[in-house]
Amino acid sequence: MERKPDFSWQDSPVFVGNLAETLGPWLKGQSYSQVLVLTDTHTHVHCLPRLQNLLPYPFHTIQITAGEQHKNLETCTLIWQQMLLHKLDRKSLLINLGGGVIGDMGGFCAATWKRGIDFIQVPTTLLSMTDAAIGGKTGIDFQGIKNTIGVFQAPAAVFADPAFLHTLSDRELKSGLAEVLKHGFIGDPKLLDSFANLHPAALRTLPWNQLLTQSIAVKVRVVTEDPKEKGLRMLLNYGHSIGHAIESYFLGTDSPLTHGEAIAIGMICETPPPHQTRVAQILEPFFPKITIRKEAMPTLWQLMLQDKKNSSGAVRLAIPDELPYTMQVLSITEQDLSEMLLQYTNASY
Ligand code: GLY
Numbered sequence: 085m086e087r088k089p090d091f092s093w094q095d096s097p098v099f100v101g102n103l104a105e106t107l108g109p110w111l112k113g114q115s116y117s118q119v120l121v122l123t124d125t126h127t128h129v130h131c132l133p134r135l136q137n138l139l140p141y142p143f144h145t146i147q148i149t150a151g152e153q154h155k156n157l158e159t160c161t162l163i164w165q166q167m168l169l170h171k172l173d174r175k176s177l178l179i180n181l182g183g184g185v186i187g188d189m190g191g192f193c194a195a196t197w198k199r200g201i202d203f204i205q206v207p208t209t210l211l212s213m214t215d216a217a218i219g220g221k222t223g224i225d226f227q228g229i230k231n232t233i234g235v236f237q238a239p240a241a242v243f244a245d246p247a248f249l250h251t252l253s254d255r256e257l258k259s260g261l262a263e264v265l266k267h268g269f270i271g272d273p274k275l276l277d278s279f280a281n282l283h284p285a286a287l288r289t290l291p292w293n294q295l296l297t298q299s300i301a302v303k304v305r306v307v308t309e310d311p312k313e314k315g316l317r318m319l320l321n322y323g324h325s326i327g328h329a330i331e332s333y334f335l336g337t338d339s340p341l342t343h344g345e346a347i348a349i350g351m352i353c354e355t356p357p358p359h360q361t362r363v364a365q366i367l368e369p370f371f372p373k374i375t376i377r378k379e380a381m382p383t384l385w386q387l388m389l390q391d392k393k394n395s396s397g398a399v400r401l402a403i404p405d406e407l408p409y410t411m412q413v414l415s416i417t418e419q420d421l422s423e424m425l426l427q428y429t430n431a432s433y
Contacts, residue, residue, distance in 0.1 A: 085394045086113055090297055091304045094238040094311065096216060098304065100246070100297045107206065107243045108138040108251045116202070117145040117175040122148035122163065122190040127182040130251040131208045135181055143179075144170050148186075155185045155225050157233075177202050183209035184216035184343075188231070191222030195237035202240040209252060210260025211246040211343065214267065215320075219307035229390055230328065236312060237338075244300065246292040257287060258370050259344030262301045262323075266351060266368060271302035275282045276366055284370050294309070305409065307428055318402035319411040325350030325401045326424065329387035333380055345371055353424040354401050354414075383416050384425075386419045 086109040086155045088195055089097030098188075119141045120303050125329035128147045136143075146166040172178075180190035180203060187205045194203035223234015249257060262311050268275035273300045278290060301322070310317040327343075327350025333340045348371035352385035355363045376384075398415040416424070 086110055088128045089241075089349060091300060093218065093308060094220065094329055096238045098242040098244070098300060100293060100300065102247065103134060103138060103187075103243055103245045105207070106245070107135070107204075107241075108240060110243075111138065113132075114168050115175075116141060116177040117173055119177045119179060120167065120170060120172060121145045121179045121181055122186055122193075123147050123181050123308070124183075124186055126150050126388065127186065127204040127208050129242070131181055131206075131248055133281070134245070134247065135179070146188075150182075150185070152185055152225070155189050157224060157226070157304075159189060160193050160224060161168055163190070164197065166253060167193070167197055172197060172201065173230055174198050174201055177204065179204050179206055179280075180239075181208060183212045187212050187217050187225050188222055188234070191237060191239065192224055193218075194233050195222055195235050200237065205242045207242070207244055208248040210249055210257055210296075211263055212260075213246075213296055215262060215263040215303060216283075217242050217244065218300060218303045219317075220311065221321075224428060228332075228334070238287075244296055246296055249288075249292055254284075254287075255342060258284070259342035261287065261370060262344030262348040262351075262367070264295065266320075266322055266347070267299045267302035269351065270404045270411075271305060272298055273391035275302070279370075282369070287370075292403045302419060316409065318410065318413070319404065321383045321402055322404060322411075323349075323354055324420070325388060325391050325399065326353050328391065329384045330374075330376070332387050333384055334374075340422070341374070345374075349374060354403050356403075378422075381418070381422055381425075384422055388421065 087106055090100045091098040119139055121143055123145055144245055146163055148154060178190055178194040178201060180187045187207060190204055194201050207213040207217040220238040222234045222237050223231045226232035278295060306317055306320055324347050324404055327347030330349055331343055331346035348367045352360060352364045401414045401416060402411050
C-alpha cells in the first residue's frame with residue numbers, strides 16, 4: 085500500500101525512508117509509458133542496484149560522467165539524444181538518481197523535453213536529500229557560472245532514502261551537513277542540538293531518518309511560502325554569497341573545497357557579531373578554517389558580483405534574523421568582504 089508522504093509541495097509528495105516502502109508502492113500507482121533512469125558513474129554502480137528491482141516498468145538508463153564540470157549544455161545534449169533514441173513520449177518518466185548535478189540537470193532536461201515530462205528526484209547525497217532535490221530548481225551551469233540556465237519545475241515526487249548516505253565519503257557527508265546545519269540556523273534551532281559537541285567521527289551514527297525529516301521540513305516551509313525566490317527563499321542562500329565565491333575561487337586551485345566546506349565558511353563570515361560565535365561553535369568542529377590570501381580578494385569580489393541576489397550593482401547577503409524564518413538583507417562593499425573574511429579565515433595579509 086502507498087505510504088503517506090512526509091511532506092507535500094506543489095502537489096508533489098516528498099518521502100523520507102526506505103525506497104522499497106516509498107518509491108516502490110508509489111510507482112505501482114502510476115501509469116507511465118516508459119521509464120528512463122539518469123545516473124552518473126558513481127550512482128550507476130553504488131545506487132542503481134537498490135532502485136532497479138523496484139521498477140515495475142521496463143526501463144533504460146543514461147549514464148553520464150560524475151562531476152559539476154559536466155553540468156552543462158553538452159551533457160544535456162547527450163541526455164536529450166538518449167531521450168530521442170528511446171522515443172520518450174510525454175507520458176514517460178525520468179528518474180534522477182544522484183546528487184545535485186543529476187537532479188538539477190535531469191530536472192532541466194525533463195522539464196524541457198517535449199515541453200515537459202514528469203521526473204522524480206531520488207537524491208543520493210546528503211546535500212541533495214536535504215536541499216537540491218526539494219523546491220523545483222532545475223538547471224545547468226553556463227560559461228563557468230553556476231545555475232545560469234534553468235527553470236522552476238516541481239518534480240512529480242521526491243524520495244530521500246538515508247541508506248544512500250553509506251555510499252558517501254566522510255567529506256561528501258560533511259558537505260551535505262553544512263546545508264542541514266543551515267536549516268537549523270534559519271528555521272529550527274532544535275535541529276542543531278544533535279550536532280553541538282558531536283565528534284565529527286560520530287556523524288554516521290546519528291538518526292538520519294529523523295534529522296533529514298527535520299531538515300527537509302525547514303526547506304519545504306520556505307519554498308512553500310516563496311516558491312520563486314521573491315523574498316524569504318533568499319534566506320536559503322545564507323552563507324552562499326561568500327561561500328559560492330570561495331568555492332569557485334578554490335575550484336581553480338590545487339585544493340578545491342566541497343560546496344559544504346565553502347558555504348560553512350560563508351555562513352560564519354556572513355554572520356555579524358554577536359551571533360557569529362555561536363554559528364562558528366557549531367560549524368568549526370566539522371569545517372576547519374582555510375587560508376585565503378589577500379591577492380584573492382579582487383577575484384572573490386568579482387565572483388560575488390555574479391550572485392543572482394544582487395541588484396543595481398550592490399552585493400547583497402541574506403542572513404537569518406533573530407526569529408526563525410525571518411531574515412535581514414545586507415548590502416556590502418569590497419572592503420566589507422575583506423573584513424568579513426579576515427574575521428574567520430586564516431587570511432594572510
Ligand atoms: N538551494 C537553495 C534553494 O533551493 O533555493
